[in-house]
Amino acid sequence: MREPTDVLPDEIANFLRGETHDTREGSWSSFLARHNRLLLRVAYAAAMNREDAMDAYAVVLEQLREHDGRRLRAYRADGRSKFTTWLVVVSRRICVDHLRQKYGRYEPASRDATNIDRTSRLALVELVGGDVDPASIADDNAALPDGALRTHELSARLDGALGALSDDDRLLLKLRFDDDLSASAIGRLVGLPSAFHVYRRLNGLLAQLRAELSAHGVESAEP
Amino acid sequence: MSNQSEDALHLSVDQLAAHLERRLHGAERKAVVAHLVECGECRREYIATGAVVGAARPRWTGFRTGIGLAAAAAVVFALMPRTFPRAATTVAPDVAMQRTSLPDVPAPIRLAAPAEGERLTGSDVRLSWHPDGDDVLYRVTVQTDAGAVVWKTETHDTSSTVPPDAPLTRGMRYYWIVDALHADGRPARSPATSFIR
Structure with a gap:
């Protein structure tokens, strides 16, 4: 059974179906009155400063309205998401596209390419529980051939251990160690009740990884 | 994109x-x-x-000073796991945003004592709940209706006594909640329940 919040809000339905100019204008005004704050919040979250935020906000309104509400018509009131959540995703994409056109695509230092290595390093640091500086753990450019070989072996073992985890568990590790989210932020995002639950689950995963690596003779992050 | x-x-x-x-x-x-x-x-x-x-999602620590009991009860209701049926009333989108998804918790922890609203007259405040399985770590939190945490502890037991030096005032209403975490990472949570010291 669908909840009332799954249904297309009246003002949107009226805007999309409005037969007269006045009806459509009135419905659009109602839409703005109800969702203005939310759209502003999205714009401010996506932009780096107030000017860009207001600029992005204006673009969002323009694109939501253009072509007889083409974007709004894409919302399917099928119970999979509330209209407001869907609206946040759509409007944020509009903001990001606009800001990319204005400033170019943001490339986070080829982060994707190094995700696995970075996760490996940080997770290894956690695994050994020592005061190891992640930057000090040798990378593929390690000066000593033996060190590079050992690092490669460590990385391969860790990849294997990570690969044995479920996608949910791997996502948890990514959010914590790749994206540097706090435990409470992770909890809110994935639906765990508190940071306490996130920490306990992370600790369980790290213990699992540690055991897996230990079974293969890896006892330390030192190459 | x-x-x-x-x-x-x-x-x-x-x-x-x-x-x-x-x-x-x-x-x-x-x-x-x-x-x-x-x-x-x-x-x-x-x-x-x-x-x-999730910016405006309600949290257990979200009680605000001055919130009346009725408002607190409404928040407590909103905090209940989604296995509880929701009232089918139309809500404004902003309100809907604030009520949005609660964790998929299979079943709430069942609290044993004290009962909702019970006035405790003895010297000890002993909180107990029903076990949620084996190897479960419980975290017990006691808060004022303004959201201030006055005491919390973690235990593998299914009861806990608030120490005498915890800042609980006679005649005041407090809320307590039990979070549980199973060894496999599965979480569970009790509904927030009040008692009067």
């Missing part, structure tokens, strides 16, 4: 919105999570969008 061929490589708006609402199941949910693991761009979008959607 405006490029059509590029769009095909990333999560759709519908998929992301539904996943944020935790309404995906089975193979589709599995595919979305697997994609989030591998795709840094979608994960960043998931994080950023989730932060906006």
